[in-house]
Amino acid sequence: MLVMGEVRTGLLQNSGEIPESLCQSVLGLLSGERVRVSRRPIVYAVSPDQLTGVDCRLASASQARVRGVGTVLSRASVTGGRVLQGSSHIQVVRSESDHRLSWSHYLARPGVVEVFGKIRVPDLSEGFAESARNDCLDLGSVSERFMDAVQASPFLDRKAPFRSARTRLRWVAESGPTGSGGAESGPTGSGGAESGPTGSGGAESGRAGGGARTPEGTGIRFTLGRDQVRTLRLVLPGGFSPGIVDFCEDLALHDWLLTTLLVIVEKARVGTASRAEVTAKLAPAVDHLLHLWMPAARLDDAFAPFWETLERRPGFSRQWHSLVERVRDQVAINTLALLRETGGW
Amino acid sequence: MLVFAISDKGGTGRSVTSSNIVYRRALQGSDVCYLDFDFGSPTAGAIFSVSSVARGTTQGGMHGYLEGRLADPHRIDIWAESDREGLRAKPPGAGQMVLFPGDEGGGEFSTVSEEMLQRCVRLFARLEEEFDLCLVDLSAGRSFAAQMALAATARLPGVPFRWLVFHRWTRQHIIAADGLVRGRQGLLAVGVEHGHDKETLGDRIRFVRTAVLEPDAAELEGLRETQKAWLNECDRELRELAGRHRVGRTSMLGKIPLDPVLQWREQLISDEDVLSSQIANAETVAAFDDLAKKIVDDSAWEAL
Numbered sequence A: 001m002l003v004m005g006e007v008r009t010g011l012l013q014n015s016g017e018i019p020e021s022l023c024q025s026v027l028g029l030l031s032g033e034r035v036r037v038s039r040r041p042i043v044y045a046v047s048p049d050q051l052t053g054v055d056c057r058l059a060s061a062s063q064a065r066v067r068g069v070g071t072v073l074s075r076a077s078v079t080g081g082r083v084l085q086g087s088s089h090i091q092v093v094r095s096e097s098d099h100r101l102s103w104s105h106y107l108a109r110p111g112v113v114e115v116f117g118k119i120r121v122p123d124l125s126e127g128f129a130e131s132a133r134n135d136c137l138d139l140g141s142v143s144e145r146f147m148d149a150v151q152a153s154p155f156l157d158r159k160a161p162f163r164s165a166r167t168r169l170r171w172v173a174e175s176g177p178t179g180s181g182g183a184e185s186g187p188t189g190s191g192g193a194e195s196g197p198t199g200s201g202g203a204e205s206g207r208a209g210g211g212a213r214t215p216e217g218t219g220i221r222f223t224l225g226r227d228q229v230r231t232l233r234l235v236l237p238g239g240f241s242p243g244i245v246d247f248c249e250d251l252a253l254h255d256w257l258l259t260t261l262l263v264i265v266e267k268a269r270v271g272t273a274s275r276a277e278v279t280a281k282l283a284p285a286v287d288h289l290l291h292l293w294m295p296a297a298r299l300d301d302a303f304a305p306f307w308e309t310l311e312r313r314p315g316f317s318r319q320w321h322s323l324v325e326r327v328r329d330q331v332a333i334n335t336l337a338l339l340r341e342t343g344g345w
Numbered sequence B: 001m002l003v004f005a006i007s008d009k010g011g012t013g014r015s016v017t018s019s020n021i022v023y024r025r026a027l028q029g030s031d032v033c034y035l036d037f038d039f040g041s042p043t044a045g046a047i048f049s050v051s052s053v054a055r056g057t058t059q060g061g062m063h064g065y066l067e068g069r070l071a072d073p074h075r076i077d078i079w080a081e082s083d084r085e086g087l088r089a090k091p092p093g094a095g096q097m098v099l100f101p102g103d104e105g106g107g108e109f110s111t112v113s114e115e116m117l118q119r120c121v122r123l124f125a126r127l128e129e130e131f132d133l134c135l136v137d138l139s140a141g142r143s144f145a146a147q148m149a150l151a152a153t154a155r156l157p158g159v160p161f162r163w164l165v166f167h168r169w170t171r172q173h174i175i176a177a178d179g180l181v182r183g184r185q186g187l188l189a190v191g192v193e194h195g196h197d198k199e200t201l202g203d204r205i206r207f208v209r210t211a212v213l214e215p216d217a218a219e220l221e222g223l224r225e226t227q228k229a230w231l232n233e234c235d236r237e238l239r240e241l242a243g244r245h246r247v248g249r250t251s252m253l254g255k256i257p258l259d260p261v262l263q264w265r266e267q268l269i270s271d272e273d274v275l276s277s278q279i280a281n282a283e284t285v286a287a288f289d290d291l292a293k294k295i296v297d298d299s300a301w302e303a304l
């Protein structure tokens, strides 16, 4: 199995969170079919699957010319009426033919891209995980197009409460070695620097992330790159399941929340700016972000171990909760101080 | 907010002034970006002191993006990539400062296709999510770039935008600036063609005078009385002319004094250039700073 995808995540361009009914209208723009909504533990709305036909070069680490033909499977989703994601992925398989077939063949296999000739999995997965090349299949820009369509919806007022960058999570999932218990081919290296996603919005180019192996020949490695790019490498037993995509989207969502909150806190200049200014800068986080943290809420149990690994290192929730505490403390202290100054307390 | 910088003539100081406004706005704490839409002469890299893109990028810039050759245009974090040491450390509290350079050897467009326009709309919408201020430096005169900007903003009703028309303080420039806005095929006429309301669009346009030498400036100390009197008379005539052409005080957002540093070199003026090396004038920085505030200050943009 070789599956790769890219999730882009950003703030829905509206002044407040949108109600469930509006999620339908906003995501329904993409096609006639109905939007799926789940309500617990958080409102999550997702567009019907979208197909994009492709016949183009796939990135490969060796720069070999690899041609792929098929369809990209994409969807857009809104979580908590506030966070928008565009997500696209493909399963790469070897073509049984040596020439391009009719489109009906490819349309019957949504999300599958067929490659002519032998597939060298490490070459393709490395190539994809590296930086995007302009002349190769770019799943990120496909995802982004669907986000753009949602953001342009006339139902949104475009008065977002704060500016924020979209993040890019590029992911590759491949099968672990069958039977052998998974020693050699996991893409996990030796664990690397485990300093966690402490960056403030991608200015730093260093690698930081979590890498670890869960027992049964599975592996996960999350890397924080520059320009809002993150890469995720997964090794799984067995074949493709849609749960992989859900997991990657969930991780991307939480990585965006953490990244965005870090930027807001940094800009608030706690300790330097005046109390009123700090509070004003932190307020949008309290109003719009803090309640959205719910890792693994909608995931298949099979993926729980991956989240557990990431929670150990880099420790997403640890960092999130410590930031949230800081935000709440600041707002509380500053409010008290202001009340005292104005004699209201 | 989108801010479009235009001038009727080349060499007015549009790029240098816009770049300095963007820099000042970043120092004031806003997240800003600069889009080089002067496809024929993309000089922003030089002004921001990023020598690798001094004449535009070779890695796919604005021109290539709009033509559809790439999805992600080259993006430069000035605080990280400028060659000027003084710019390479983001001061605490400053916002992001990002340059989207033009393409080396790009050239002006000879038409605007529907696809290009859609790409332009998407780009503006995306950047508006991320930045408080996106300054778009257009080519001089009536260009396809300007037409695209007007068409794109007409399709983005929720995105606030403003126009700055740069001109020098001379007869020719004053008349030309008026013509660029109100003349045949001027901004208002083309804007209306693309669906803008003439009044509303007009209210979103202000003039900026560049490289202005005031008759009472320190530089003119040594002049003879007769020369001073003559200069004063010229200035009075120009003010009258500007008033008649509706380029006068009320529609002016700001003016930038003639600065010796900018006379010699296209660059950002840092506080250091004023305070420690003292090569630039404090008045110049104050004028940039003031303009950077006024661009986003609604009271400076009330209907005329």
Ligand SMILES: Nc1ncnc2c1ncn2[C@@H]1O[C@H](COP(=O)(O)OP(=O)(O)O)[C@@H](O)[C@H]1O
Binding pocket: B007, B009, B010, B011, B012, B013, B014, B015, B016, B017, B043, B210, B211, B212, B256, B257, B258, B259, B260, B261, B262, B263, B264, B265, B266, B267
């Ligand atoms: N305030 C100023 N004082 C003196 N020279 C200036 C000033 N503003 C700009 N210049 C100079 O004028 C020339 C043209 O400026 P530039 O920004 O490149 O013009 P444009 O973008 O309008 O073609 C440059 O050499 C620049 O340094």
Ligand SMILES: [Mg+2]
Binding pocket: B014, B015, B016, B038, B041, B043
């Ligand atoms: Mg210029």
